[in-house]
Amino acid sequence: MRSREEMDVTQQAPLLNAQQRYWLKLNPSLGAGNFLHVAAGLNPDNEQPLLWSDQPYYLMGEACHAPLSLRALKQATDTLAAWYAAQGITAKDPVAVYGSNGIHYLLHYMALTALGAIPVLTNGNMQTAIALQHFTRVGAVAVVADHAQFEALQALVQADDFRFMVDMAQIRAQGEAALPAGYPYRHDHLDPVMITHSSGTTGIPKPVLLQHGKWFHGIRHLLGLPPAQGAERYLSSLPVSHNAAIAYSMHAILCGAALMIVSRPEGDAVLGCIEEFAPSTVVSFPSTYVGMVASGLEGRKLDSVNNWINSGDAAHEAHIRQLVKHGYHYRGQQKLPGSQFIDGLGSSEMGHSSFRVVYTAGDQNFDRCVGLPQEWVEARVLADDGSEMPVGQVGKLGIKSPSVTSGYWNDSLLTHRSQLAGYWLTGDLVYQDNMGCFYHVDRITDAIRTSQGVLYSLQTEELILKNQRDVLDCTVLGVTAADGVQDAVVWVYPQAGAQVDADQLLERINADQMAKQRPALARVVMAGEGDIPVGVTGKVMKNALRQQLAQAA
Numbered sequence: 001m002r003s004r005e006e007m008d009v010t011q012q013a014p015l016l017n018a019q020q021r022y023w024l025k026l027n028p029s030l031g032a033g034n035f036l037h038v039a040a041g042l043n044p045d046n047e048q049p050l051l052w053s054d055q056p057y058y059l060m061g062e063a064c065h066a067p068l069s070l071r072a073l074k075q076a077t078d079t080l081a082a083w084y085a086a087q088g089i090t091a092k093d094p095v096a097v098y099g100s101n102g103i104h105y106l107l108h109y110m111a112l113t114a115l116g117a118i119p120v121l122t123n124g125n126m127q128t129a130i131a132l133q134h135f136t137r138v139g140a141v142a143v144v145a146d147h148a149q150f151e152a153l154q155a156l157v158q159a160d161d162f163r164f165m166v167d168m169a170q171i172r173a174q175g176e177a178a179l180p181a182g183y184p185y186r187h188d189h190l191d192p193v194m195i196t197h198s199s200g201t202t203g204i205p206k207p208v209l210l211q212h213g214k215w216f217h218g219i220r221h222l223l224g225l226p227p228a229q230g231a232e233r234y235l236s237s238l239p240v241s242h243n244a245a246i247a248y249s250m251h252a253i254l255c256g257a258a259l260m261i262v263s264r265p266e267g268d269a270v271l272g273c274i275e276e277f278a279p280s281t282v283v284s285f286p287s288t289y290v291g292m293v294a295s296g297l298e299g300r301k302l303d304s305v306n307n308w309i310n311s312g313d314a315a316h317e318a319h320i321r322q323l324v325k326h327g328y329h330y331r332g333q334q335k336l337p338g339s340q341f342i343d344g345l346g347s348s349e350m351g352h353s354s355f356r357v358v359y360t361a362g363d364q365n366f367d368r369c370v371g372l373p374q375e376w377v378e379a380r381v382l383a384d385d386g387s388e389m390p391v392g393q394v395g396k397l398g399i400k401s402p403s404v405t406s407g408y409w410n411d412s413l414l415t416h417r418s419q420l421a422g423y424w425l426t427g428d429l430v431y432q433d434n435m436g437c438f439y440h441v442d443r444i445t446d447a448i449r450t451s452q453g454v455l456y457s458l459q460t461e462e463l464i465l466k467n468q469r470d471v472l473d474c475t476v477l478g479v480t481a482a483d484g485v486q487d488a489v490v491w492v493y494p495q496a497g498a499q500v501d502a503d504q505l506l507e508r509i510n511a512d513q514m515a516k517q518r519p520a521l522a523r524v525v526m527a528g529e530g531d532i533p534v535g536v537t538g539k540v541m542k543n544a545l546r547q548q549l550a551q552a553a
Contacts, residue, residue, distance in 0.1 A: 016042075016255055018226075024254060025224040031212035032194070032219075033113040033187040035250045036077055039070060043256070046070040050253065052260040053102035054273050060173045068103075070253070073110075080111035081184075082177040087164060089142065091116030091185055094195060096135045097168075097241070098153070099146035100124035102263035104168060105241045106249050108144060113193050116185030120195045120207075121241040123536035128152040130204060136161075138195050138207050138409050144168050189213030195409050196243040196348045199539045207409040208348040210243055217403040218352025219251050221376060229330050230306030231255060235279035237262040237270045237288050239536070243348050244311045248283050267291025271300050278304035286315045287539070290473050293322045294496070302326035308341045311353060313458075313539070314440045315343050317366035318465035324361045345370040345440055347426055349418070351403030354379065355438060368440045368462050370430075377401045378423075381432050386421030389431070394441055394456070397430045398423025429456065446542055448478030448488045452519035455488045457542075460518070464490065467512050468505065470498040475532055476521070477542045479549050487522035489549070491532055502526055 016024070020042060024030055030038050040046075049067035056065045059076050060083070068076065089095060095117055097108045105121050112119045120140050122131055132153065135143060143165040145153060150167040157165060187193065191212045197205035222228075234252050238245035240263050252259040260277045262270055265288045274282060282305055284292075289310065305327035308320075320341045327339030338361045346353035357371025373379040380388055381395040389395035404424045407415030418425050429442045441456035448455040457476040464474050473493045478486035490509070494500045502524040510520040533544040 016223075016227075021223050021227075021255075025220055029186070030220070031187055031189070031216040032210065032247075032250065033116075033191065033212040034184055035216075035254055036074060036110045037114065037184045039254050039256075040074040043070060046256075047072075050256070050258060051103060051106075051249075052258070052277065054260065054262045054264065054269075055101040057101055057103050057107070058169050058171070059107075061169065061171055063169075070256070073253070076107060077110040077114060078179060079173055080107060080171070081114045082179050083171055083174060084111055084115055084117065085180050086174050086177045087142070089115060089117050090180075092118065092192070093142070094118045094120050094138050094140045096120040096122055096131075096138075096140040096143040097145075098122045098124060098126075098131055098135075098143060098149045099168060099241070100148070100263065101146065102240055102261040104146070106246060106261070108168075109194065109246055113187075114184040115180070116187070116191070118192045118195055121243075121246070122197065123239055123241045124149055125536040126197075126205070128156060132156055134197060134205060134207065137204075142166075144171070187212035190406070192409075194243060194246070196241075198348060199536060205536075206414065207411070208243075208405050209407060209409045210348075210351065211406060214403055214406070215243070215247070215351045216250075217376065217401075218374070219247065219254070221374070222251060223254065227255070228307075230280035231257055233258045233278070233280045233304075234283065235260045235262060235270075235274060235277055235281070236283045237265050237273070238283055238285060238311060239265065244283075244346070247352070265291070267293070268295040271295055271297075271302075274305065275301040280304060281307040281309060283309040283311060285312050286310060286319070287534070289315060289319050289323060293319050294472055296496075297322055297326060300326075302339075303328070305339045306330075308339060310341065310343045311346055314345055314368050314370050315341070316368075316462055316465045320359050320366070321361070324359060329360060343370065345397075345426075345428065345438075349405045349424060350399060350401065350426065351405060352401075354399055354401060354403075357437075365437075366462075366466075368459060370438050370440050372436055372438070374401075376403075379438065380423055381430055381438075382420055382423065382425075386423075391432055391434055394429050394431045394454075396420070396444060397426045397428040397438070397440075399426055400424070446477065448476070448486045448519075450478070450488055450519040451485050455519040455521075457488075460488070460490070460513070460521070463512055463516065464492075464509055468508065470495050470500050471505075472496075475527075475540050475542070475545070477545055479522075479546065488519065489523045489525060490521055491525045491527040491545075493527055500526065 047069045050070050051068045056063045109119045142163045193212050194210040196208045236248050262273045308323050324339050329340040341359040343357050344353040344355045354377045355370040378400040380398045382398045430438050441459040446457045460476045472495045475491045480486050506524045533541040
């Protein structure tokens with residue numbers, strides 16, 4: 001591992017001045033499809049290192065590890081775009097990118113969108129047969145893949161399935177390949193710029209459409225605000241193919257902030273990269289934060305961190321409290337010990353995190369509170385008929401927002417079934433308190449209908465982790481009996497070295513449930529590493545776990 005001195009962490013890339021930020025906010029043509037060329041136009045000769053990767057990456061067949069400046073990033077993008085153009089890729093062509101390493105996804109995303117093509121960024125952990133179904137479903141005309149994924153696809157692909165399929169390590173510049181006339185492509189507000197996919201925890205992943213202007217709405221809002229504390233140096237360990245990872249890259253590049261892209265989501269690997277890169281802001285999914293806590297935070301060099309940003313599902317209080325012990329934050333001009341955790345709730349379909357709440361070590365209002373909607377978001381708690389639920393009662397989360405997707409690619413039926421009373425249904429169950437704050441209690445598909453009433457699995461997991469200090473993490477799900485009633489079962493990961501008696505733990509958990517007037521759990525199962533199936537983004541695949549239980553029974 002390189003030292004901080006070798007990384008030259010004291011050198012900070014210049015942030016945009018207020019005039020430049022305002023100009024970007026007001027620029028009507030700026031969006032998710034042309035952000036790189038706009039950023040490069042602001043400072044075309046910028047040779048300062050801007051983008052790092054924890055893994056070697058390929059630039060036209062050359063293995064590289066050096067950081068890229070803004071100028072080098074644009075040159076690499078233009079060269080790759082010229083290669084794609086030489087292969088016949090033009091505007092509106094969906095092209096699948098199926099890989100594993102850090103910045104490849106970002107490079108191919110920028111090159112394809114510069115041609116007006118539509119990147120189909122696909123997680124390299126997705127099973128090959130499912131990935132191929134996904135490519136066929138969205139109408140991908142070509143596939144670019146890392147070596148392992150390329151070899152796996154070759155065994156399944158027919159000769160005429162795609163125009164071409166190539167190992168990205170074998171891409172070479174073709175002489176003086178020319179960029180097409182009109183390059184870079186001029187996008188309309190609603191032009192497609194990416195087809196992403198859901199985590200696939202309940203079956204074949206859903207193909208989510210992201211558009212030039214709609215997807216960019218949240219970033220445009222941020223550009224109109226003063227620079228946030230900790231905005232000069234980012235580390236992202238989000239799944240590198242995920243639209244959230246691309247969005248944070250967009251924001252960092254537009255603002256001239258240093259960014260390290262980490263392609264290994266394991267907690268210890270991310271901690272090592274934090275010590276190496278000294279970021280002021282860390283962005284991850286909840287599963288990575290759990291892994292960091294499991295690896296142990298004491299003695300790790302985390303003093304550089306101002307912000308932990310959580311994207312996707314809300315995080316658990318037990319893990320947040322461990323993270324915010326480290327680093328620093330500001331209150332006004334005063335620098336205080338302990339970092340802050342910026343939590344919220346988002347999904348690919350929302351286009352941008354629709355809620356935001358900031359936690360420090362002194363905060364008490366957790367219980368899966370995701371805070372208030374962003375100022376451009378209208379959120380409602382809906383009943384099945386589309387009417388609004390009263391304060392304190394659980395219902396379906398509905399969103400109206402300029403950033404919400406227009407729907408699922410090539411699936412109008414699913415698109416319309418995902419809407420109710422003019423709101424996009426996120427698939428989440430929430431309630432609202434008297435202050436207007438929203439609380440995330442479960443996914444619609446995971447609520448457990450017991451003989452004592454409905455038990456919300458995420459809400460129950462939160463209570464277990466808060467009160468049972470010998471439990472590192474847990475997963476609650478419902479198992480359906482012959483009479484159709486469900487029993488709630490919890491899989492428990494103990495803290496390292498903890499000796500946990502399952503019967504005693506169940507008794508304590510149910511005492512806490514009774515105190516909250518919530519249904520009891522039926523069973524505790526002690527889980528080890530690898531016992532719980534997870535999806536491509538690290539989310540627990542509860543549907544697969546239910547099937548395992550049914551087969552065992």
